[in-house]
Amino acid sequence: MINTTQALEEYIKNLQFSCVYAEKSFPIKVESNILSSSREAVEYLISSAVVGNKAAGFFRSLPPISNLRDTRGICVFVSLELPLNFSIPIFFCRDAATLLELFPRALKTSQDANTPVQIVLGANALHNYADTNFRIPDLDRLTPYIQSDTFTNEVDRELKNKKLSADYKDLSALLPMEPFGETLVFEDPLLSFPLYLFPLNIKEQRDLFKGLRLINTTNSNKELFHYFLNDLLNMNIRIETEIQARQTETETLLCPGCPFMLFSSYLSFTDYLVFTSIPCAAVEKKLGFSLITLHEYLGINFKRLNRQTVYIGNLSELPAAPIPSGGDYHFIFLKDTDIETTFPIPRLPYKLKQKVDFIFPYTCNNVKRYSRLKVNKKKCRCKDDPTCALKTACPAFAPGEEYVFINEELCTGCRACVPACQYKALS
Amino acid sequence: MNYTIHFCSKLSSAFDTVMKLAVETASEADYATKIYTSQSYSPFSSIMLDIHFIGSAKKKAIEAVLDFDGVYIGKSVSLYISPKIIDIAYDGLHYWGIAGTLFKIIGDLSPALITSYLLKTNRERELSVFKQFSLKSLPLSIQETLALMQKEAELKS
Numbered sequence: 177m178i179n180t181t182q183a184l185e186e187y188i189k190n191l192q193f194s195c196v197y198a199e200k201s202f203p204i205k206v207e208s209n210i211l212s213s214s215r216e217a218v219e220y221l222i223s224s225a226v227v228g229n230k231a232a233g234f235f236r237s238l239p240p241i242s243n244l245r246d247t248r249g250i251c252v253f254v255s256l257e258l259p260l261n262f263s264i265p266i267f268f269c270r271d272a273a274t275l276l277e278l279f280p281r282a283l284k285t286s287q288d289a290n291t292p293v294q295i296v297l298g299a300n301a302l303h304n305y306a307d308t309n310f311r312i313p314d315l316d317r318l319t320p321y322i323q324s325d326t327f328t329n330e331v332d333r334e335l336k337n338k339k340l341s342a343d344y345k346d347l348s349a350l351l352p353m354e355p356f357g358e359t360l361v362f363e364d365p366l367l368s369f370p371l372y373l374f375p376l377n378i379k380e381q382r383d384l385f386k387g388l389r390l391i392n393t394t395n396s397n398k399e400l401f402h403y404f405l406n407d408l409l410n411m412n413i414r415i416e417t418e419i420q421a422r423q424t425e426t427e428t429l430l431c432p433g434c435p436f437m438l439f440s441s442y443l444s445f446t447d448y449l450v451f452t453s454i455p456c457a458a459v460e461k462k463l464g465f466s467l468i469t470l471h472e473y474l475g476i477n478f479k480r481l482n483r484q485t486v487y488i489g490n491l492s493e494l495p496a497a498p499i500p501s502g503g504d505y506h507f508i509f510l511k512d513t514d515i516e517t518t519f520p521i522p523r524l525p526y527k528l529k530q531k532v533d534f535i536f537p538y539t540c541n542n543v544k545r546y547s548r549l550k551v552n553k554k555k556c557r558c559k560d561d562p563t564c565a566l567k568t569a570c571p572a573f574a575p576g577e578e579y580v581f582i583n584e585e586l587c588t589g590c591r592a593c594v595p596a597c598q599y600k601a602l603s
Numbered sequence: 604m605n606y607t608i609h610f611c612s613k614l615s616s617a618f619d620t621v622m623k624l625a626v627e628t629a630s631e632a633d634y635a636t637k638i639y640t641s642q643s644y645s646p647f648s649s650i651m652l653d654i655h656f657i658g659s660a661k662k663k664a665i666e667a668v669l670d671f672d673g674v675y676i677g678k679s680v681s682l683y684i685s686p687k688i689i690d691i692a693y694d695g696l697h698y699w700g701i702a703g704t705l706f707k708i709i710g711d712l713s714p715a716l717i718t719s720y721l722l723k724t725n726r727e728r729e730l731s732v733f734k735q736f737s738l739k740s741l742p743l744s745i746q747e748t749l750a751l752m753q754k755e756a757e758l759k760s
Contacts, residue, residue, distance in 0.1 A: 203644065205646045256642070302643065304652075305638055426649040426651045426675055426676060458644035575673060575687070
């Protein structure tokens with residue numbers, strides 16, 4: 177019995193990827209050695225693989241790949257969402273068993289066909305258990321190698337895809353050959369849907385999906401369902417949909433020391449529209465901030481708006497976009513680099529003197545630890561449903577027998593919970 | 604009898620161990636298991652594992668929520684067990700306490716695998732909590748609900 181999350185961690189550790197990028201909000205803890213935005217990381221990983229490095233990237237949603245090249249080393253992108261357009265081979269893992277089967281196969285495909293590959297993890301593939309033999313695939317080791325024309329060779333994608341299909345006939349044979357019936361009900365993950373999606377094949381298969389009616393009855397097939405919606409709409413195929421999914425959910429918890437929760441606790445943003453470039457599904461779900469880039473934000477504020485706005489992003493984004501004068505811009509930058517700016521930096525994250533236009537002392541990747549919080553046992557009255565935990569979505573809290581319990585390993589001392597306690601029991 | 608148990612928890616190694624042992628225990632008792640997971644939003648987010656323990660061809664299943672960390676916010680269910688309900692503190696050992704109650708819900712599972720694992724790994728405190736809750740009766744209201752659900756499941760099938 178193996179936990180698939182641990183299996184993924186083992187793959188990364190044992191296959192010795194030299195270039196690893198992971199979005200901070202990716203639900204598995206992966207050590208990243210690249211500090212950049214998701215879009216830049218894709219280019220970083222591909223160019224690293226072009227010269228023979230093993231590269232892996234973990235994204236919630238893989239940004240579009242603009243400059244696809246032949247890779248010499250393995251290049252694998254792991255994401256949680258299926259893309260709208262297929263430019264590289266995709267391996268969809270709908271459950272734990274397929275994840276363990278497909279991960280080594282995807283790596284082999286990348287190595288043999290000299291192309292980046294994408295592994296899409298369905299909700300049912302993460303944090304699940306598989307009763308199969310786990311083994312680390314044996315892959316060649318390469319030495320980084322570069323020639324003068326390494327980065328100038330154009331890749332004919334059409335030719336490449338044809339080659340892929342020919343080389344992997346056994347994989348493409350798994351694509352459905354007959355049209356689906358009128359109704360496709362997503363109630364079992366062992367649905368006869370292909371696990372391997374090649375750019376060329378998917379275009380050939382479009383007729384199979386015409387007139388299809390989709391019914392989703394489970395939560396575990398959300399990604400496949402949305403894939404169908406997105407992809408078929410993209411191919412101008414009209415479909416009827418119906419969602420009957422059961423709504424059973426657990427609380428969404430944020431990371432300890434989450435800067436967004438601190439802003440939410442200390443700076444009431446009711447009079448501001450908040451935008452951010454930091455992709456975090458938990459923040460989006462809990463606080464509802466809109467995800468945009470810095471350039472998009474500057475575009476929005478080209479002329480004065482009827483409402484004040486604030487943009488939260490990483491400080492490293494700043495040099496890429498010189499801020500034009502005259503607009504009604506407001507920023508909060510999270511300090512991920514040491515570049516100098518005119519914005520003030522509060523010494524402690526919970527001593528924020530101004531509402532906007534400052535630099536926050538840390539970012540999601542380098543959360544600082546401060547002296548841990550203590551619960552005043554006499555003052556604390558929320559033993560069952562602590563408001564501090566509910567309001568801050570901090571995983572460090574647990575209800576205790578007589579007072580709230582704080583997990584010392586998780587608490588970063590950020591004090592986002594202090595204003596949430598009406599009894600002033602946290603200090 | 605079939606059972607659909609929703610296991611809710613924060614991500615932790617204790618929960619992971621409990622789940623592995625629970626699935627293996629069910630397999631040893633000839634239950635077929637299907638595991639579905641919910642999407643997690645951050646590395647610290649709570650998760651929900653829906654495990655179908657299939658013991659018969661009957662279409663009816665007894666549904667229960669075992670909420671290890673009090674994180675369940677879905678629709679209310681008749682059979683809901685959390686540390687608060689079985690009166691145990693959230694001190695890390697509660698994972699084993701809740702695991703113990705699984706054996707009260709699915710009566711024909713044997714706790715031997717978990718007991719031997721805890722003995723082998725010298726986890727005395729965990730073992731005593733596990734034994735306490737796998738032997739102790741469930742609160743009366745839960746016992747009544749469970750009995751009613753079992754009766755209904757038998758009648759309907």
